[in-house]
Amino acid sequence: MLIEHLSCRLRERDAQSLRRRRRIAESACSAHQRVSAEGCQGREMLAFCSNDYLGLANHPALIDALAEGARRYGAGSGASHLISGHSRAHAALEEDLAAFLAPCMPNAKAMFFCTGYMANLALLGALGDASATIFADKLNHASLIDGALLAKAPMQRFAHRNLQVLASQLERCATPIKLIVTDAVFSMDGDLADLPELLALAERFDAWLIVDDAHGFGVLGRRGRGTLSHFALSSERFIYMGTMGKAAGVGGAFVLAHSTVVEWLIQTARTYIYTTATPPAIAHALRSSLRLLGGDEGDRRRAELMALIGLLRRGLQALIAAHPSLEWKIADCATAIQPLIVGDNDAALALSAALESQGLWVPAIRPPTVPRGSARLRITLSAAHTRADVQRLMEGLELAARMFR
Ligand SMILES: Cc1ncc(COP(=O)(O)O)c(C=O)c1O
Secondary structure: OHHHHHHHHHHHHHHHOOOOEEEOOOOOOOEEEEEEOOOOOOOOEEEEOOOOOOOOOHHHHHHHHHHHHHHHHHOOOOEHHHHHHHOHHHHHHHHHHHEEEEEOOOOOEEEEEOOHHHHHHHHHHOOOOOOOOEEEEEOOOHHHHHHHOOOOOEEEEEOOOOOOHHHHHHHOOOEEEEEEEEOOOOOOOOOOOOHHHHHHHHHHHHOOEEEEEOOOOOOOOOHOHHHHHHHOOOOOOEEEEEEEEOOOOOEEEEEEOHHHHHHHHHOOOHHOOOOEEOOOHHHHHHHHHHHHHHHHHHHHHHHHHHHOOOOOOOHHHHHHHHOOOHHOOEOOOOEEEEEEEEEEEEHHHHHHHHHOOOOOOOOEEOOOOOOOOOEEEEOOOOOOOHHHHHHHHHHHHHHHHHHOO
């Protein structure tokens, strides 16, 4: 019965063009990757889909640091953090992170998690008790939504970036604790939350601001300190989450917050307590990553990335202007995430397939990851790309546009 039920549901997904298929990356994450699909030979592709924004995932210094970390601390942590898995490498990374972000959150403490998904479940589950209300932007990442669903606190969602609605929700709220939750850079749209206004609302209504900076940390702000730095904000009201598998090029995530919040998470966060600690070698490699992204090399890579973003946006604007009948849209954002919104699921899949046939890897993103009717190509750029790579993507899109018009 179960198998029939699931087969039927899978067929429904097929009918709506919603079935997802995995590709197999045969080589390291980089702009040019060898990729295969089930049953197909691998081939070289030019990829515009990773979140490796600074091109650090395959950096020799990080590969060396990972190997050195493994030699020093072994392959695995052996236990959860509260038993015996919390190594010197984890502790040192947390200190480095707190020092790096001190200009934005002076007295905060850092806590390292296995993944950003787990950090968000931890945050909302541990802070969202019955005395709290969670206020969440409708386009927040799935991990924040899932965290809120696990919490005892009720969740109120506000339309994307609609702070008027949020203000009236906060005004009516009777619980003593109010948690405003937002992506800093929205993961499928690439636009920024209005953090200065959100902080003003948090101050006005005595709320806390949980900021998920998965796509801003390492990319935006002075020395890559992220979206708080981009807006030159500093406040004790922030509860900041950054991931280390994107711009930092390795994996894992951290929460940076008031020391009492961090202590509460250590005591109660289920995704921290009931899981084996990340291998210490990863934490060791992340210390090198932090030095790279916070140094001159990071600045150089960020400048190159920004130049590529400008080039791509100009190309996309010209493409859309040349093919108005397609009704493609781009978002108003200057980040490394540049969605090309085509609307229909089939159209997004066909466009992605047309690019794939030209050796370009740009996956189609469909509901429920994005709202119905807004299927898109999520084009992501990396400092590992060259201008010629972006040019090749534009030529591929132009060819596809002519096919579809
Ligand atoms: C906005 C946002 N938050 C959290 C996460 C989860 O982070 P991680 O991949 O480290 O689990 C992602 C990742 O994909 C994300 O885009």
